[in-house]
Amino acid sequence: MGSDPVLKKRRAEWLVSLPTLVWLTLFVVVPTLLVFAIAFRPANPYGGIGAGWTLETVRSLWTPSNLAIAGRTLWISLLTTAISLVLAVPTGYTIARASARWRNRLLMLVIVPFWTSFLVRVFAWKSLLHPEGLIKKALETLGLVGPEATLLYHPAAVVLVMVYTFLPFTILPIYAAAEKFDLRLVEAARDLGARPFQAFRKVFLPGIRRGVMTAVLVVFIPSLGSYIIPDLVGGPAGEMLGNKIAQRVFTDRNLPHAAALSAVLVLAVLAPLVAVLVLQRKSKRADIVMGEAP
Amino acid sequence: MAEFLEFRGVSKRFGAVRAVDNVSLEIRKGEFFSLLGPSGCGKTTMLRLVGGFEEPDAGRVFLDGSDITGLPPDKRKVNTIFQSYALFPHMTVRDNIGFGLAIAKRPKKEIRDEVDRMLELIRMADQAAKKPDQLSGGQKQRVAVARALVNRPDVLLLDEPLAALDLKLRQKMLIELDLIHDEVGITFLYVTHDQAEAMSLSDRIAVMDGGRIEQVGAPAEIYESPRTGFVAAFIGDTNFLEGRVLDCPDREYCRLEIAGLAPVLGFNDRSLHAGQPITLSVRPEKVHISHDEPETKPQRNAFRAVVEDVIYLGANTKYWVRTGGHRVQVLRQHDRYFLDEKPLRWKDACWIFWHADDGFMLDQFRKADEGLLAVPPQRVGD
Amino acid sequence: MRRSRFPIAVTALVMAFFYLPVLILVANSFNPARFSSRWQGFSLVWYRRLFESPEIWQALKNTLVIAVSVTAVAAILGTAAAYALHRYGASRLQKVHYTLIYQPLVVPEILMGISLLMAFVAAGVPLGLFTIFLAHVTFCVSFVAMTVLGRLQDFDFSIIEAARDLGASPWQSTRKVLLPVLMPGIVAGALLAFTLSIDDFVITFFVAGPGSTTLPLRIYSMIKYGAPPMINALSTLLLIVTFTAVLASQRLARLKR
Numbered sequence: 009m010g011s012d013p014v015l016k017k018r019r020a021e022w023l024v025s026l027p028t029l030v031w032l033t034l035f036v037v038v039p040t041l042l043v044f045a046i047a048f049r050p051a052n053p054y055g056g057i058g059a060g061w062t063l064e065t066v067r068s069l070w071t072p073s074n075l076a077i078a079g080r081t082l083w084i085s086l087l088t089t090a091i092s093l094v095l096a097v098p099t100g101y102t103i104a105r106a107s108a109r110w111r112n113r114l115l116m117l118v119i120v121p122f123w124t125s126f127l128v129r130v131f132a133w134k135s136l137l138h139p140e141g142l143i144k145k146a147l148e149t150l151g152l153v154g155p156e157a158t159l160l161y162h163p164a165a166v167v168l169v170m171v172y173t174f175l176p177f178t179i180l181p182i183y184a185a186a187e188k189f190d191l192r193l194v195e196a197a198r199d200l201g202a203r204p205f206q207a208f209r210k211v212f213l214p215g216i217r218r219g220v221m222t223a224v225l226v227v228f229i230p231s232l233g234s235y236i237i238p239d240l241v242g243g244p245a246g247e248m249l250g251n252k253i254a255q256r257v258f259t260d261r262n263l264p265h266a267a268a269l270s271a272v273l274v275l276a277v278l279a280p281l282v283a284v285l286v287l288q289r290k291s292k293r294a295d296i297v298m299g300e301a302p
Numbered sequence: 303m304a305e306f307l308e309f310r311g312v313s314k315r316f317g318a319v320r321a322v323d324n325v326s327l328e329i330r331k332g333e334f335f336s337l338l339g340p341s342g343c344g345k346t347t348m349l350r351l352v353g354g355f356e357e358p359d360a361g362r363v364f365l366d367g368s369d370i371t372g373l374p375p376d377k378r379k380v381n382t383i384f385q386s387y388a389l390f391p392h393m394t395v396r397d398n399i400g401f402g403l404a405i406a407k408r409p410k411k412e413i414r415d416e417v418d419r420m421l422e423l424i425r426m427a428d429q430a431a432k433k434p435d436q437l438s439g440g441q442k443q444r445v446a447v448a449r450a451l452v453n454r455p456d457v458l459l460l461d462e463p464l465a466a467l468d469l470k471l472r473q474k475m476l477i478e479l480d481l482i483h484d485e486v487g488i489t490f491l492y493v494t495h496d497q498a499e500a501m502s503l504s505d506r507i508a509v510m511d512g513g514r515i516e517q518v519g520a521p522a523e524i525y526e527s528p529r530t531g532f533v534a535a536f537i538g539d540t541n542f543l544e545g546r547v548l549d550c551p552d553r554e555y556c557r558l559e560i561a562g563l564a565p566v567l568g569f570n571d572r573s574l575h576a577g578q579p580i581t582l583s584v585r586p587e588k589v590h591i592s593h594d595e596p597e598t599k600p601q602r603n604a605f606r607a608v609v610e611d612v613i614y615l616g617a618n619t620k621y622w623v624r625t626g627g628h629r630v631q632v633l634r635q636h637d638r639y640f641l642d643e644k645p646l647r648w649k650d651a652c653w654i655f656w657h658a659d660d661g662f663m664l665d666q667f668r669k670a671d672e673g674l675l676a677v678p679p680q681r682v683g684d
Numbered sequence: 685m686r687r688s689r690f691p692i693a694v695t696a697l698v699m700a701f702f703y704l705p706v707l708i709l710v711a712n713s714f715n716p717a718r719f720s721s722r723w724q725g726f727s728l729v730w731y732r733r734l735f736e737s738p739e740i741w742q743a744l745k746n747t748l749v750i751a752v753s754v755t756a757v758a759a760i761l762g763t764a765a766a767y768a769l770h771r772y773g774a775s776r777l778q779k780v781h782y783t784l785i786y787q788p789l790v791v792p793e794i795l796m797g798i799s800l801l802m803a804f805v806a807a808g809v810p811l812g813l814f815t816i817f818l819a820h821v822t823f824c825v826s827f828v829a830m831t832v833l834g835r836l837q838d839f840d841f842s843i844i845e846a847a848r849d850l851g852a853s854p855w856q857s858t859r860k861v862l863l864p865v866l867m868p869g870i871v872a873g874a875l876l877a878f879t880l881s882i883d884d885f886v887i888t889f890f891v892a893g894p895g896s897t898t899l900p901l902r903i904y905s906m907i908k909y910g911a912p913p914m915i916n917a918l919s920t921l922l923l924i925v926t927f928t929a930v931l932a933s934q935r936l937a938r939l940k941r
Contacts, residue, residue, distance in 0.1 A: 017772075021768060021771070021772040021775065021777065021778075022777070024764050024765075024767055024768040024771075025764075025765070025768040025772075025777060025778070025781050027761050027764055027765075028761050028762075028764065028765035028768075028781070028784070028785065028825060028829070029780075029781060029784065031761060031821070031822070031825065032784040032785065032787070032788075032822070032825070033784070035800065035803070035818060035819075035821075035822040036784065036787050036788065036796075036799075036822060037784070038803060039799035039800050039802060039803035040795075040799050042799065042802050042803050042806055043795075043798065043799045043802055046802055046806075057805070057806070095694060095697075095698055098690060098691035098694035098695060099691070099694055099695045099698050101691050102691045102692050102694075102695040103695070105691075114695070114699075117699055117702070117703075118699075118702070120927070121702045121703070121706060124706060124919075124922070124923045124926060124927065125883050125900070125903075125919060125922045125923065125926060126883060126885065127883075127885050127900050127903050127904060127907070127919075128709070128903070128915075128919035128922060128923065129705065129706065131709070131903070131907050131915055131919065132705035132706055132708065132709040132919070133705050134907070135708075135709070135712070135916075136704075136705055136708060142708060172701065172702075172705070175698065175701075175702070176702075179698075225790070229790060229791075229792060230792050230793075232792060233791075233792020233793065233794045233795055234792070234794075235793070235794045235886055236885060236886060236904075240907060240908075250792070250794045253794060253798060254794070254889075257798065257801070257890070263802065263805070266798060267798070267802060270794075270795055270798050270799070273792070273794070273795060274795060277790075277791065277792060277795070281790065353845075353849060354848075354849075355845055355848075355849075374848065375845070375848040375849050376848050376849075376850075376851045376852055376853055380849075381849055381850065382845070382846070382849045384842045384845065384846055385842075386840055386842050388840065388842040388843045388845065388846035389843070389846075390843055390846070390847070390861055390865070391843070391865055392864045392865055401847070401850050401852075402850035402851050405850060405851040405852050405856060406851055449846075449850070450849075450850075453850065453851070
């Protein structure tokens with residue numbers, strides 16, 4: 009007697025969920041599995057995927073140049089994440105502390121650049137950093153650099169533009185966490201004798217740690233898979249994993265290699281995701297114990 | 303003959319929780335009937351079972367003779383006033399009220415006339431074009447009432463409709479609901495955790511706890527003759543004295559042995575026998591307090607006591623006294639100019655007394671029921 | 685209590701950092717000089733060149749056709765997904781559902797691009813506007829779903845029960861109550877999808893075929909292979925379009941119910 013409405017509800021649930029479930033399985037899950045599968049196939053010399061299975065493709069990943077690129081990708085991503093956090097935490101804090109009117113304005117100011125075309129923004133930096141560009145000319149006038157110096161085509165340029173791109177995404181979760189954080193706790197710490205930086209380090213930072221974790225994810229993972237930025241401003245010295253993959257696909261026409269590299273990237277991306285998930289669950293449990301979370 | 307709205311052996315569980323546990327209840331046509339109880343007692347689930355938003359796991363629900371169990375909400379001649387009012391934010395007051403009639407495909411003129419009639423009833427004819435976000439809490443509630451009533455349902459279901467209002471507004475809306483019920487005359491099923499609401503509005507009340515009905519009756523019946531410790535403590539304040547029946551010298555009264563006190567006289571409405579364990583309950587307003595020993599009267603219980611706490615409330619004072627090791631609450635009304643009298647103060651010796659008729663014996667008493675009373679602590683941290 | 689000036693200083697720096705390149709780019713779109721460091725007076729020459737360029741118009745047409753169709757499909761799929769996630773949230777199916785929807789949001793675009801490319805190649809689907817359409821829907825659905833889901837969190841479901849209570853059938857209550865009230869959120873999601881589609885580069889780059897150029901692809905080739913100043917003008921125009929679309933989306937997402 010009671011089972012019928014339950015069945016009806018179950019059927020309704022499946023009906024509404026089915027379209028996206030099917031679509032996403034078809035266009036996300038299956039392609040990802042395919043990438044892993046193709047990584048174990050040999051390359052067809054005329055471009056495309058050869059027949060049969062082999063471990064050769066995967067083994068051929070282990071070259072000094074590939075390792076250098078992987079290392080550089082990791083290093084650039086870590087640096088970008090670190091710099092973004094250092095800039096985002098004070099900014100998020102300032103916005104959370106601002107009056108309601110200013111808060112909205114500041115948030116708007118942070119979000120608006122995100123609304124503009126991504127390519128356009130990278131291109132803006134490319135012209136700025138160009139030998140004939142504004143920044144170089146300004147530095148030249150100040151006598152800081154010679155006329156032959158290039159600011160482009162260097163890992164530093166990649167880091168700069170990546171920080172520029174990902175900073176809004178970093179600021180927002182930190183702002184959200186800072187907004188929920190009761191700033192009176194910092195006042196209480198000061199009242200009990202802590203100096204400003206102590207209060208910041210021991211009370212504020214742990215209080216917003218979930219926002220920080222989200223912020224880290226939002227920078228680190230896209231950085232790992234970055235393609236356009238190193239392509240336009242990185243040059244050969246700033247080549248990253250994404251560039252290598254694209255090169256394998258379009259220039260070398262070696263899909264299995266590209267697939268193998270992509271598989272590596274997938275694993276590299278999964279690691280921080282899983283780590284943050286575990287950390288978040290631990291932090292949630294800590295919050296419950298401390299009475300902060302329901 | 304079956305009553306108008308009937309629950310027969312209804313049970314509903316959510317996961318491991320038995321929200322409604324084998325409940326049978328009959329509600330008369332035209333009654334203002336309240337389901338009263340603490341959060342989680344099952345009263346809202348009972349309401350939703352009538353509205354059709356939940357289906358019982360066992361038992362059936364009958365309305366005006368027909369079995370409505372299993373019917374979806376849109377097919378029941380029942381309308382609900384939700385706790386959040388649930389007004390359609392994208393429609394005007396007029397369209398909100400007329401929604402049910404429009405769905406029923408009534409002629410446009412009829413809808414317009416009926417809605418106008420309702421607007422008159424709730425005195426909001428000049429606000430008909432407003433949207434819900436432009437209305438105050440009280441106005442939203444009235445629109446919700448009109449939207450339900452315009453469909454002339456057999457039963458009107460009200461889910462804690464006054465919970466979201468502040469005190470003054472709540473008092474005003476209480477009176478309005480009462481008036482509406484008198485004017486319209488349909489059966490109201492009202493859910494609340496507020497005893498004052500239930501007592502002042504209802505013809506009959508069902509007190510619920512843990513998915514079961516503890517007692518059904520008129521407000522005065524529930525207040526003056528509660529059958530269980532839960533009902534006695536949930537509604538109003540009371541004192542609990544546990545003990546045993548010593549003997550019953552005449553059929554009307556029994557002598558009770560209560561630790562620390564001389565034998566207490568209690569009214570025997572339960573054919574008690576000697577040796578039976580019993581809990582005596584006396585409401586504070588029935589207990590009197592004085593400096594000096596009162597006159598000895600036939601059915602009067604009188605005991606020496608010491609004042610432990612005094613809470614002066616203006617119109618009356620609550621005293622907590624200790625007698626024979628028991629803490630007893632006394633409510634004294636000040637019907638004379640207070641400042642002329644010699645008040646009782648902390649640590650004063652005094653006498654408390656009550657008539658045996660004014661106490662009642664409970665069918666069932668659990669230690670947990672005492673937790674429902676608001677008793678001041680004896681020490682910091684109690 | 686002395687408030688430290690440091691956070692405010694950093695914030696001001698960050699804001700300047702954000703806007704400097706964009707402002708210079710916009711300014712330069714009106715600068716007829718070849719190199720941006722020299723200002724040669726206000727001019728619309730690059731805009732004129734843009735309008736006279738047929739490849740740009742073709743790319744624009746492709747971009748719009750794709751964006752509109754993607755928005756329509758993603759809006760429907762995304763709304764249904766958000767409804768399912770919210771209404772049946774606790775069930776195991778929805779937990780799986782949520783993980784799937786979450787994927788396109790966290791995965792780097794290059795991975796999506798290459799996996800879709802391999803899938804299309806393996807399935808023998810010719811690369812072209814259709815594959816771009818399929819790819820765009822895939823990531824736009826997630827964004828629409830998240831936007832609508834956000835609105836649903838604030839949604840008072842008792843109004844649906846109220847509609848049923850007043851005699852509406854499930855379909856009637858969806859049509860007359862659920863959809864109208866949810867519409868601002870749906871439109872906000874749709875606008876977001878539109879913006880993402882016209883702006884996407886990496887995924888499009890991987891799954892596009894010869895002859896199916898979108899505006900971002902054209903911009904990229906212009907950046908790599910010449911005519912830099914025209915890009916300033918094109919970028920400025922794109923800025924205005926996406927800016928307007930997202931502004932509208934934000935306003936709608938915050939509309940009072």
